[in-house]
Amino acid sequence: MASRRGNAKTGEHSDKYSVLLPTYNERENLPLIVWLLAKYFGESGYNYEIIVIDDGSPDGTLQIAEQLQKIYGADKILLRPRAKKLGLGTAYIHGIKHASGNFVIIMDADLSHHPKFIAQFIEKQKEGGYDLVSGTRYRGDGGVYGWDLRRKLISRGANFVTQVLLRPGASDLTGSFRLYKKEVLEKLVEQCVSKGYVFQMEMIVRARQLGYTVGEVPISFVDRVYGESKLGGNEIVSFLKGLLTLFATT
Amino acid sequence: MTKLLEWLLGVSLIGVAWGLVTFDLLDLQLPPQYRELAWPMPVYLLVAFGCYSLAAVGYRVATFNDCEDAAKELQAQIKEAKEDLKKKGLKMNHISLEVSHVHRAVYF
Numbered sequence: 006m007a008s009r010r011g012n013a014k015t016g017e018h019s020d021k022y023s024v025l026l027p028t029y030n031e032r033e034n035l036p037l038i039v040w041l042l043a044k045y046f047g048e049s050g051y052n053y054e055i056i057v058i059d060d061g062s063p064d065g066t067l068q069i070a071e072q073l074q075k076i077y078g079a080d081k082i083l084l085r086p087r088a089k090k091l092g093l094g095t096a097y098i099h100g101i102k103h104a105s106g107n108f109v110i111i112m113d114a115d116l117s118h119h120p121k122f123i124a125q126f127i128e129k130q131k132e133g134g135y136d137l138v139s140g141t142r143y144r145g146d147g148g149v150y151g152w153d154l155r156r157k158l159i160s161r162g163a164n165f166v167t168q169v170l171l172r173p174g175a176s177d178l179t180g181s182f183r184l185y186k187k188e189v190l191e192k193l194v195e196q197c198v199s200k201g202y203v204f205q206m207e208m209i210v211r212a213r214q215l216g217y218t219v220g221e222v223p224i225s226f227v228d229r230v231y232g233e234s235k236l237g238g239n240e241i242v243s244f245l246k247g248l249l250t251l252f253a254t255t
Numbered sequence: 256m257t258k259l260l261e262w263l264l265g266v267s268l269i270g271v272a273w274g275l276v277t278f279d280l281l282d283l284q285l286p287p288q289y290r291e292l293a294w295p296m297p298v299y300l301l302v303a304f305g306c307y308s309l310a311a312v313g314y315r316v317a318t319f320n321d322c323e324d325a326a327k328e329l330q331a332q333i334k335e336a337k338e339d340l341k342k343k344g345l346k347m348n349h350i351s352l353e354v355s356h357v358h359r360a361v362y363f
Contacts, residue, residue, distance in 0.1 A: 073345070165311060
């Protein structure tokens with residue numbers, strides 16, 4: 006019934022893609038993202054595993070993950086939980102240690118990033134031999150759903166300032182839907198010191214400095230929680246602080 | 256070299272060139288038109304950059320794609336996923352199509 010596309014078979018059989026999913030209170034989204042990942046990886050034929058790094062979610066995310074493991078198999082769903090909410094950088098380090106793939110995909114677990122783009126990331130990486138491939142909302146037919154004018158203005162404005170100051174050679178720095186060669190991710194996480202989305206920005210800036218090649222794939226970002234996340238003066242100020250820190254230190 | 260240092264270097268070089276021409280510091284006896292042109296250059300450049308920035312950001316906001324289809328597709332797939340997972344034996348106490356009310360980090 007499910008037919009395998011030819012492209013994955015003619016490529017290297019040794020390539021394996023580890024998807025890192027740091028989760029915190031994603032009891033409802035986790036099954037959905039895993040279902041989508043399994044669906045699209047199944048269709049594309051690429052070898053994969055999903056590593057769920059749950060930071061002690063009080064809502065039972067880990068229990069859901071255990072059920073998913075029974076459904077999809079312990080070779081496909083790996084659980085590597087942590088006791089409490091720690092940083093994203095350490096989540097990646099923790100996840101990489103248990104990743105058996107030679108490529109690592111990082112993405113959000115809340116369905117704002119859609120697994121259908123992963124095959125495009127993989128193909129782009131093969132096409133150019135890139136060390137990392139970044140999803141961009143700002144190029145091609147990339148875009149966002151659920152943002153009003155004010156939000157778009159802030160996003161584009163912030164990105165413009167970032168481009169002028171950092172000249173990073175990538176169009177979308179705060180996006181965190183990316184494919185890395187495993188050793189590249191390891192090296193970068195080691196070097197980066199920032200937190201949060203500034204950390205994602207720093208990864209790309211340092212990647213360029215270290216001479217790694219960056220490819221881009223347009224993605225659509227579906228923001229289902231926009232109404233609830235506040236983007237006010239405080240957040241903007243902290244973004245600028247992070248940006249200026251990168252400006253002065255990289 | 257950090258970006259900050261690159262900028263400082265660039266600004267210094269331009270500043271020195273501007274100073275040399277405007278105030279004729281090397282005593283080159285340049286024709287007065289050069290000096291008159293050079294003198295307001297920094298302001299002109301800043302204004303030009305300001306206009307470019309407004310135009311660029313304005314254009315990018317106007318052409319920022321809205322992914323209506325992606326959202327619809329996602330909604331449909333969520334329904335499909337929930338049915339399929341129930342069949343496969345997943346037990347969820349409370350599944351809603353509403354957005355889950357969690358605090359999520361702001362996304363730029």
